[in-house]
Amino acid sequence: MVEPMEIYRIGEIKNGVKERQTNKDPVTSTSDGSRVSIIGTGNFARALAKRLARNGYSVVCGSRYPNRRNLALYDDTLADVRVTSVETALHHADLVFLALPAPATVNTLTPFTESTAEKVLVDVSNPEKKDLQKTMSSNAEFVASSFPKAYVVKAFNTMSAYAIENDYGSGVRTVYVAGDDEAACSKVRDLTSAIGFIPVQFGRLSKSAELEAMQRELFGSWTVPLILSAVVFTAWLAYDIWRIHIIGGGQWARLPLSTMNKVVGATAITQLALCFLAGGVAGIVQIINGTKHKRFPGWLDRWMKMRKELGVLSLCLAAVHCIMCLAHLSPEYYPGWYHVTRVPLMGANGTMVMVPVKYEHKWEGQSVIGMGVVALCFMSVVGLTSLPEVGSHMTFLQWRFIQSYLGHVTLVATAAHVVLKIAPKWANNGRHLGHKLPPGMVEPDTTMTFFSILLPLFTIFLRLVLALPPIGWYIDKIRAGWERNQSKDDVQA
Numbered sequence: 184m185v186e187p188m189e190i191y192r193i194g195e196i197k198n199g200v201k202e203r204q205t206n207k208d209p210v211t212s213t214s215d216g217s218r219v220s221i222i223g224t225g226n227f228a229r230a231l232a233k234r235l236a237r238n239g240y241s242v243v244c245g246s247r248y249p250n251r252r253n254l255a256l257y258d259d260t261l262a263d264v265r266v267t268s269v270e271t272a273l274h275h276a277d278l279v280f281l282a283l284p285a286p287a288t289v290n291t292l293t294p295f296t297e298s299t300a301e302k303v304l305v306d307v308s309n310p311e312k313k314d315l316q317k318t319m320s321s322n323a324e325f326v327a328s329s330f331p332k333a334y335v336v337k338a339f340n341t342m343s344a345y346a347i348e349n350d351y352g353s354g355v356r357t358v359y360v361a362g363d364d365e366a367a368c369s370k371v372r373d374l375t376s377a378i379g380f381i382p383v384q385f386g387r388l389s390k391s392a393e394l395e396a397m398q399r400e401l402f403g404s405w406t407v408p409l410i411l412s413a414v415v416f417t418a419w420l421a422y423d424i425w426r427i428h429i430i431g432g433g434q435w436a437r438l439p440l441s442t443m444n445k446v447v448g449a450t451a452i453t454q455l456a457l458c459f460l461a462g463g464v465a466g467i468v469q470i471i472n473g474t475k476h477k478r479f480p481g482w483l484d485r486w487m488k489m490r491k492e493l494g495v496l497s498l499c500l501a502a503v504h505c506i507m508c509l510a511h512l513s514p515e516y517y518p519g520w521y522h523v524t525r526v527p528l529m530g531a532n533g534t535m536v537m538v539p540v541k542y543e544h545k546w547e548g549q550s551v552i553g554m555g556v557v558a559l560c561f562m563s564v565v566g567l568t569s570l571p572e573v574g575s576h577m578t579f580l581q582w583r584f585i586q587s588y589l590g591h592v593t594l595v596a597t598a599a600h601v602v603l604k605i606a607p608k609w610a611n612n613g614r615h616l617g618h619k620l621p622p623g624m625v626e627p628d629t630t631m632t633f634f635s636i637l638l639p640l641f642t643i644f645l646r647l648v649l650a651l652p653p654i655g656w657y658i659d660k661i662r663a664g665w666e667r668n669q670s671k672d673d674v675q676a
């Protein structure tokens with residue numbers, strides 16, 4: 184942590200803040216590690232300046248119009264931050280943040296190229312694709328090629344100005360740092376930790392392209408799982424509308440809640456199955472390869488990497504399904520779940536009549552709802568621990584237990600919830616539809632609920648096959664490092 188130091192400022196006294204003058208010359212002395220310059224006076228520059236000033240740094244912001252910028256108007260903390268010309272700011276410190284729009288970065292510094300020599304220039308920009316130079320994959324590399332005597336580092340671009348300004352120990356705290364000069368990167372990392380963030384060296388400057396690309400994708404790693412959810416949801420919805428409302432003549436008034444509820448539930452369980460199926464398919468690929476040291480095919484690799492997102496989306500959908508279920512849980516919608524009880528009522532002519540009413544759940548209703556609640560609880564634990572903010576507080580053993588073992592129990596509980604829902608219909612063999620089937624004939628179940636359970640059941644079956652001996656032993660051996668072709672290769676070597 185950098186020691187708080189005497190802050191000097193030149194400029195107007197705002198809101199009665201007493202001006203502290205030192206006899207240091209802020210322009211000529213640049214080797215002081217507690218001095219930082221920021222080029223730009225916008226949202227990012229102000230947020231970073233505020234944070235640095237709070238931590239005792241001497242901060243100067245370089246502007247095109249220094250006389251027109253008064254940062255103290257935004258925040259009292261910024262009263263200690265001086266606004267100077269870009270050139271003066273470049274001289275103020277060895278560490279210079281470039282908080283400028285990407286297309287303006289190089290143009291702003293070009294007139295002062297000589298002043299950039301030996302400076303650590305931190306590019307925080309998030310350029311649009313159209314702003315990138317044709318031959319460059321990132322703005323940071325363009326800055327580096329334009330100012331070869333400077334040490335360019337990419338950092339802070341994945342953090343919002345809001346988080347920089349307001350983080351008091353929670354929220355996103357990781358700052359990715361990329362650069363070719365280790366001393367320069369180390370300077371940026373030290374400053375990052377000194378102001379309360381966690382620096383992570385992301386790689387060399389060429390990795391800036393990845394850091395910049397991260398900010399161009401609205402949903403990042405969530406994009407494909409979200410699209411997949413939308414596709415699965417639409418497919419189930421189309422099927423159920425066709426089956427229930429178009430050819431089945433079901434009431435359209437039941438579409439927004441009753442039909443939609445089933446579709447949301449079916450999408451949730453499909454996503455959950457896809458989340459766990461990836462591990463099963465990976466197991467088969469490892470058996471075929473006879474080793475765990477071979478890279479998975481690209482599609483499987485991407486699938487494995489989106490398991491967290493698939494699981495969390497499934498949890499969100501399951502929660503919505505639960506609320507929708509509770510919202511219309513009544514004998515009208517679920518007649519088979521209730522006992523018929525006769526209660527006496529006074530008839531019109533003064534005589535008592537016994538009227539059948541339904542208010543008590545039969546075991547069918549109890550078991551479906553009970554199992555649904557259990558599944559949702561397990562799913563919440565698995566989903567929440569898959570978030571890095573929660574998972575990072577657990578030991579690997581705890582994390583694996585929840586993600587793998589409890590995860591599979593969740594899938595089984597969810598499948599059981601659905602099977603309990605549709606099993607009574609199978610037992611009735613079509614009688615619920617009012618059909619009289621000849622002996623031995625089975626009414627085919629064409630409900631969406633039935634189809635939606637096939638993938639989860641297959642996933643559970645696959646995981647069982649892969650877990651039980653002898654296949655389970657074989658996979659364990661491979662996962663412990665054994666290789667089928669090891670001895671042959673060793674002999675050849």
Ligand SMILES: NC(=O)C1=CN([C@@H]2O[C@H](COP(=O)(O)OP(=O)(O)OC[C@H]3O[C@@H](n4cnc5c(N)ncnc54)[C@H](OP(=O)(O)O)[C@@H]3O)[C@@H](O)[C@H]2O)C=CC1
Pocket residue numbers: 222223224225226227228245246247248252281282283284285287291307308309310339340341342343344345
């Ligand atoms: N805001 C955020 O949350 C984040 C921003 N960033 C990156 O930080 C950089 C700055 O963003 P932000 O502070 O939001 O942007 P702003 O538009 O708020 O500020 C940019 C500043 O750059 C200076 N500037 C110099 N030349 C130009 C020019 N030609 N056009 C416009 N401004 C110019 C201006 O200062 P002056 O007029 O005093 O010269 C201006 O205040 C961007 O590259 C952005 O991608 C990265 C992560 C988060």
Ligand SMILES: [Cu+2]
Pocket residue numbers: 448504555600
């Ligand atoms: Cu359900």
